[in-house]
Each structure stands twice: as structure tokens, then as C-alpha cells.
Amino acid sequence: MYIGAIDIGGSKTIAGLVNENGELLIEKQIVTEKSDCAAHFNRCAALLLEAAAEYGAPAQALEGVGVSLPGMVDHSHSVLLLAPGAGWRDFPAAEFLREALGIRALWCENDVNNCARAELRFAGAPENFLWITVSTGIGGAVVADGRVLLGCNSLAGELGHCKVEFEHPLPCPCGSRGCLEAHASGAALSRRFARLLAEDPQAAALARERGASPDAAGCAALAQAGFSPARALFDRAGGYLGQALAPVVSMLNPERVYFGGGVARSLGLLLPRMRSALGARAAESCAGVEIRATGLGYEASLLGAAALFLEQAR
Amino acid sequence: MYIGAIDIGGSKTIAGLVNENGELLIEKQIVTEKSDCAAHFNRCAALLLEAAAEYGAPAQALEGVGVSLPGMVDHSHSVLLLAPGAGWRDFPAAEFLREALGIRALWCENDVNNCARAELRFAGAPENFLWITVSTGIGGAVVADGRVLLGCNSLAGELGHCKVEFEHPLPCPCGSRGCLEAHASGAALSRRFARLLAEDPQAAALARERGASPDAAGCAALAQAGFSPARALFDRAGGYLGQALAPVVSMLNPERVYFGGGVARSLGLLLPRMRSALGARAAESCAGVEIRATGLGYEASLLGAAALFLEQAR
Numbered sequence: 001m002y003i004g005a006i007d008i009g010g011s012k013t014i015a016g017l018v019n020e021n022g023e024l025l026i027e028k029q030i031v032t033e034k035s036d037c038a039a040h041f042n043r044c045a046a047l048l049l050e051a052a053a054e055y056g057a058p059a060q061a062l063e064g065v066g067v068s069l070p071g072m073v074d075h076s077h078s079v080l081l082l083a084p085g086a087g088w089r090d091f092p093a094a095e096f097l098r099e100a101l102g103i104r105a106l107w108c109e110n111d112v113n114n115c116a117r118a119e120l121r122f123a124g125a126p127e128n129f130l131w132i133t134v135s136t137g138i139g140g141a142v143v144a145d146g147r148v149l150l151g152c153n154s155l156a157g158e159l160g161h162c163k164v165e166f167e168h169p170l171p172c173p174c175g176s177r178g179c180l181e182a183h184a185s186g187a188a189l190s191r192r193f194a195r196l197l198a199e200d201p202q203a204a205a206l207a208r209e210r211g212a213s214p215d216a217a218g219c220a221a222l223a224q225a226g227f228s229p230a231r232a233l234f235d236r237a238g239g240y241l242g243q244a245l246a247p248v249v250s251m252l253n254p255e256r257v258y259f260g261g262g263v264a265r266s267l268g269l270l271l272p273r274m275r276s277a278l279g280a281r282a283a284e285s286c287a288g289v290e291i292r293a294t295g296l297g298y299e300a301s302l303l304g305a306a307a308l309f310l311e312q313a314r
Numbered sequence: 315m316y317i318g319a320i321d322i323g324g325s326k327t328i329a330g331l332v333n334e335n336g337e338l339l340i341e342k343q344i345v346t347e348k349s350d351c352a353a354h355f356n357r358c359a360a361l362l363l364e365a366a367a368e369y370g371a372p373a374q375a376l377e378g379v380g381v382s383l384p385g386m387v388d389h390s391h392s393v394l395l396l397a398p399g400a401g402w403r404d405f406p407a408a409e410f411l412r413e414a415l416g417i418r419a420l421w422c423e424n425d426v427n428n429c430a431r432a433e434l435r436f437a438g439a440p441e442n443f444l445w446i447t448v449s450t451g452i453g454g455a456v457v458a459d460g461r462v463l464l465g466c467n468s469l470a471g472e473l474g475h476c477k478v479e480f481e482h483p484l485p486c487p488c489g490s491r492g493c494l495e496a497h498a499s500g501a502a503l504s505r506r507f508a509r510l511l512a513e514d515p516q517a518a519a520l521a522r523e524r525g526a527s528p529d530a531a532g533c534a535a536l537a538q539a540g541f542s543p544a545r546a547l548f549d550r551a552g553g554y555l556g557q558a559l560a561p562v563v564s565m566l567n568p569e570r571v572y573f574g575g576g577v578a579r580s581l582g583l584l585l586p587r588m589r590s591a592l593g594a595r596a597a598e599s600c601a602g603v604e605i606r607a608t609g610l611g612y613e614a615s616l617l618g619a620a621a622l623f624l625e626q627a628r
Contacts, residue, residue, distance in 0.1 A: 072599075144463045151458075151568065154567075158567070162560055163595045247561045251470060253464075284488070285467070
């Protein structure tokens with residue numbers, strides 16, 4: 001079975017073919033062009049057809065298509081309500097792509113929800129878990145009894161905009177202050193690390209020596225090397241993540257919390273303080289929830305698009 | 315249709331008959347005798363049969379029975395794992411009552427989950443909501459897509475044991491400190507009000523004058539009368555409730571939060587600070603969630619036992 005999958009991210013867009021076992025057969029990548037939403041969705045359609053042709057599968061061979069979108073999606077109509085990073089709003093994503101591809105069996109959903117679907121269908125996740133993406137921003141998804149929960153307005157998962165810092169709240173891209181995303185996202189870590197490099201000559205020298213980039217990955221490299229000011233930035237972010245998760249974990253009793261996104265590769269640096277914050281703040285019966293990084297890597301959202309198709313096409 | 319319903323609470327036990335529309339046909343009440351668990355469950359069975367006989371419905375006329383239990387219940391086997399207030403542990407509640415009553419179609423569940431079931435089946439609740447009981451303790455339930463969520467170990471809903479106070483954490487009956495239950499439950503309000511009466515002669519005089527009892531209800535009476543130190547105790551409790559709910563509401567996007575339990579009758583006193591805490595702490599898209607007191611009153615858990623039967627007997 002060939003399933004078309006499209007993952008439109010904040011900076012890059014991937015299209016590819018996935019089979020019913022979640023094996024990625026081919027993928028092609030372009031930059032996400034934010035200036036013209038419809039034009040970019042046309043390019044997405046073309047990219048998928050290109051990938052299919054290159055793999056030797058004509059459009060008619062596709063069972064259907066699943067799409068991951070970087071924002072709030074009305075689940076029942078597959079309409080993109082708002083993609084904050086791209087500035088897109090109220091775009092009838094599924095209708096547009098069905099037309100462009102000539103394929104009816106096509107559905108769109110929020111990328112974080114789709115990551116959770118990939119974990120559930122292709123990677124043996126348990127029936128009850130949370131998924132947290134820590135990337136430029138922070139997004140969440142809830143799976144209970146084997147189903148992704150959408151909430152009453154398809155707006156479930158907004159953990160990134162819970163407030164976690166009240167004494168020195170930093171501004172968040174959402175317009176508010178003190179959000180988890182403003183204090184614990186990849187972008188937040190990058191900003192704090194850039195400041196560390198500017199203010200601490202020892203940090204700057206070490207970064208040069210190790211070839212560490214001035215972002216969250218560079219900060220992780222220095223933290224891994226035992227440089228405690230870099231380590232402290234991950235500690236702080238981990239503490240905020242545990243603080244926001246504690247009431248959620250207490251109320252939902254998930255078996256596991258998966259972390260995805262670029263920062264998930266440094267989960268080991270976030271974990272000690274996340275665990276201690278959960279221990280100090282969550283109900284004792286739920287505080288020991290298992291926490292792990294996804295094994296699906298950067299393709300989680302693309303595979304999740306295929307999982308969405310399989311869920312909808314049942 | 316006659317459904318047997320039993321609600322075993324921390325201090326009193328009610329048994330009665332409910333029809334398929336959630337109408338309570340008859341109820342009888344006894345004190346919950348905690349010293350001997352099996353003996354009390356035998357009395358529960360007798361009480362239900364008495365109520366049925368008094369209504370003119372022999373045991374054979376019962377379609378089945380639902381039971382609400384004051385603690386953690388293993389949903390799949392209807393075993394009472396732990397009732398902290400009563401000190402009961404690992405009691406095969408359903409098996410025991412099936413035997414005692416000679417009725418096979420009998421299921422047991424946590425009382426707070428059953429309250430949510432009553433709201434869902436008999437009172438027109440939306441598909442996505444939270445239920446919070448604020449009584450002696452604090453318990454929660456989550457309904458998503460019209461189903462009560464149990465979590466991986468049937469331990470969902472433990473919002474009462476989230477920590478909310480870190481500078482001056484009070485001891486909680488669970489053995490921990492700083493729990494929501496230790497700071498915002500009816501028992502917590504009663505304790506603080508008793509201290510107010512002991513320390514503030516004006517409060518004591520006003521309480522005598524108004525005939526206010528030295529508990530949460532008395533505190534509510536003085537707060538309603540405009541006595542600001544009593545009002546401040548509800549403000550504080552409301553703030554803690556909003557604080558604990560903020561990440562949960564952000565992650566689940568419920569349409570509504572119902573409050574039940576004795577303190578729910580004073581929801582108007584809790585609401586201003588609860589709303590401001592939600593506004594300051596929850597994701598903006600979810601902070602405006604509707605909050606209301608249940609209309610089911612003290613019978614919510616008994617009606618919920620009947621709703622559990624209807625759910626299981628499908």
C-alpha cells in the first residue's frame with residue numbers, strides 16, 4: 001500500500017510515500033514558503049507527485065494522503081484555522097489539496113497530534129500517553145484509550161502556552177508572557193545560550209574550541225561536556241516542563257510521556273529537573289510516569305500524516 | 315426499568331432505585347461503618363433490598379446495580395484498591411456484592427468518575443468536560459469524547475494531590491504536603507475558618523450572631539454576608555483551584571468544568587479568583603472554559619452509580 005504523506009513545518013516541508021507498516025519509502029524536501037499560502041500548498045501537491053513518480057508509483061496508485069499542518073486545525077473539516085509561525089489563517093487545506101491532487105481520500109491534522117498517531121500506530125505506544133514536541137515552540141498531544149483527544153474546539157494540547165514563570169516572565173511569540181514555550185522551547189534555550197556566549201568569555205571560548213553552534217544544540221554540546229552554566233539552562237527548562245506537566249499527569253494518569261522535536265535529542269539533559277519537579281508537584285500515584293524520547297526522529301510528523309490517513313480511511 | 319444504586323461515601327452510604335431517565339425513585343441512608351469493610355458491604359446489600367421492597371420492587375425486578383466507591387477502583391475487575399478515608403484496601407467489591415445480592419449485572423467504580431457519568435447521561439453535559447468534587451477532599455474526573463478516562467492504572471483524576479503551595483505547604487491526609495486538597499478542600503476551609511474564629515473576636519461575634527457553624531458552610535455564610543476575612547479564605551482556595559486546573563484545561567480544551575461536593579454550593583465565592591488564576595495561567599485559547607456547579611446536588615454520585623450500570627450493561 002502506498003500512502004502519500006505531507007508534513008508542512010515552520011521552516012521545511014517534506015512529502016513522501018509511506019506503506020501501511022509505517023516504512024518511509026521515499027521523501028523529498030523543500031523550504032516552507034510562507035508568503036503565499038495557496039502557492040505553497042500547490043508546491044506541496046507537486047512535491048508529493050514528484051516523489052511518487054520518482055518511486056515509480058503513479059498518482060492513481062496512492063490509497064490516499066495524510067497531511068500534518070503547523071497550527072490549529074479544525075479536525076472535522078480539515079481546515080487550517082491558524083498557523084502562527086507562517087501567519088496563515090482559515091485555509092481550507094484538505095479541500096485545496098484534494099482538488100490539486102485529484103485525490104478524495106485526504107485528511108489534514110495538527111502536526112503534534114499526528115506525531116502521537118505515528119507513535120501509536122507504528123511504534124507500539126501504550127493506549128494512554130502524552131506527546132510533547134519541544135522544538136522552536138512547544139506543543140502537546142493527549143492519547144487516551146488509544147485515541148487522540150481533540151478537545152471541544154480542536155484546541156487540546158496547548159501546554160506550551162501555560163504560564164510557568166511569574167517573577168520574571170519572558171515574552172512569548174503568542175503575545176503573552178511567562179508561557180512554557182517562552183522559557184523551555186528550543187528557541188528559548190537558544191536565546192539564553194546566545195546571552196551566555198555574549199556575557200561569559202569562558203563559555204564563548206569553549207564553544208569556539210568545540211565548534212558549538214550558538215543555539216540549543218550548541219548549548220547541549222557544552223552541557224554534555226560538563227560545562228555547568230550550559231547545564232543550568234537545561235536544568236531550568238526541565239524544571240518548567242515538569243511544573244507544567246505535573247497537574248496534567250495527575251489528572252490523566254498516562255503510562256508514558258514521549259518527547260519529540262529537536263530538543264528531544266537532549267532529553268537526558270532535561271530529565272533530572274523534570275523528574276524532580278514532577279516528584280515535588282504531581283500526585284504521588286502518577287509522578288513516576290515513564291518519560292522517553294521518541295524513536296521516530298524528525299520523520300514523526302510525516303509518518304503521523306500516514307497514520308492519520310489510516311485512521312480516517314478505516 | 316429499576317436500577318439499583320449504591321453510593322458508599324466517607325461518612326454516609328445511600329442506596330436507592332433509579333430509572334433509566336435518572337429519576338431517583340426511592341433512597342435510604344445509613345452511616346458508613348468503617349471498622350469492618352465486609353460487614354458494611356453486607357449492610358449496603360441489605361439496605362438496597364430494603365429500599366427496593368419498600369418501593370414494591372422485588373430483587374428480581376432490578377435490571378442490575380451500579381455502585382460508587384470512595385477511593386481508587388480497578389475498573390476492569392471492580393476491585394476497591396484503596397479507600398483512604400475508610401482505610402479499606404484490596405476489597406473485591408463487585409464480587410462480594412454480586413454474591414450478597416444474587417445479582418450478576420453489578421459494577422463498581424470511583425464515586426467522582428460516577429458523578430461525571432451522571433452529568434453525562436442524565437444532565438445533558440457536553441462531550442468534553444472536567445468534574446471536580448470539592449468536599450472533605452478533592453477529586454477529579456475527565457470526560458473526553460463522551461467517555462470517562464481512567465488512565466493507565468485507573469488512577470486518573472488525582473488533581474487533589476497536585477502540589478499548589480510551596481512556601482507554606484500544609485500537611486495533607488495523603489501524607490504529603492502542599493496538595494490542592496490540603497489548601498482548597500472543604501476540610502481545609504473548615505480548618506482555616508476555625509482558626510479565624512479562634513483568633514478574630516469580630517469573626518466569632520459575627521458567627522454567633524448569624525448562627526454560622528464552625529466549618530466551610532459557616533465560612534461561606536459569613537463571606538456571603540460580606541465579611542472580608544471569610545471571603546479571603548474562599549479567594550485563596552479559588553486561586554489554588556485555578557492554578558491546578560490551568561495546565562489541565564490548556565492540555566484538554568474541555569467545554570466545561572463542573573464542580574460538585576458540599577463546597578460547590580459556594581462556587582460563586584470561589585469563582586472570581588479561580589477565573590483570574592485561569593486567566594493568568596492557562597493557554598489563552600482554553601482559559602475561558604465555562605465553570606458551573608452541578609445541578610445534581612448530593613445525589614450526583616448515587617445517580618452516577620445508575621449511569622455506570624447503564625454504561626456497562628450496553
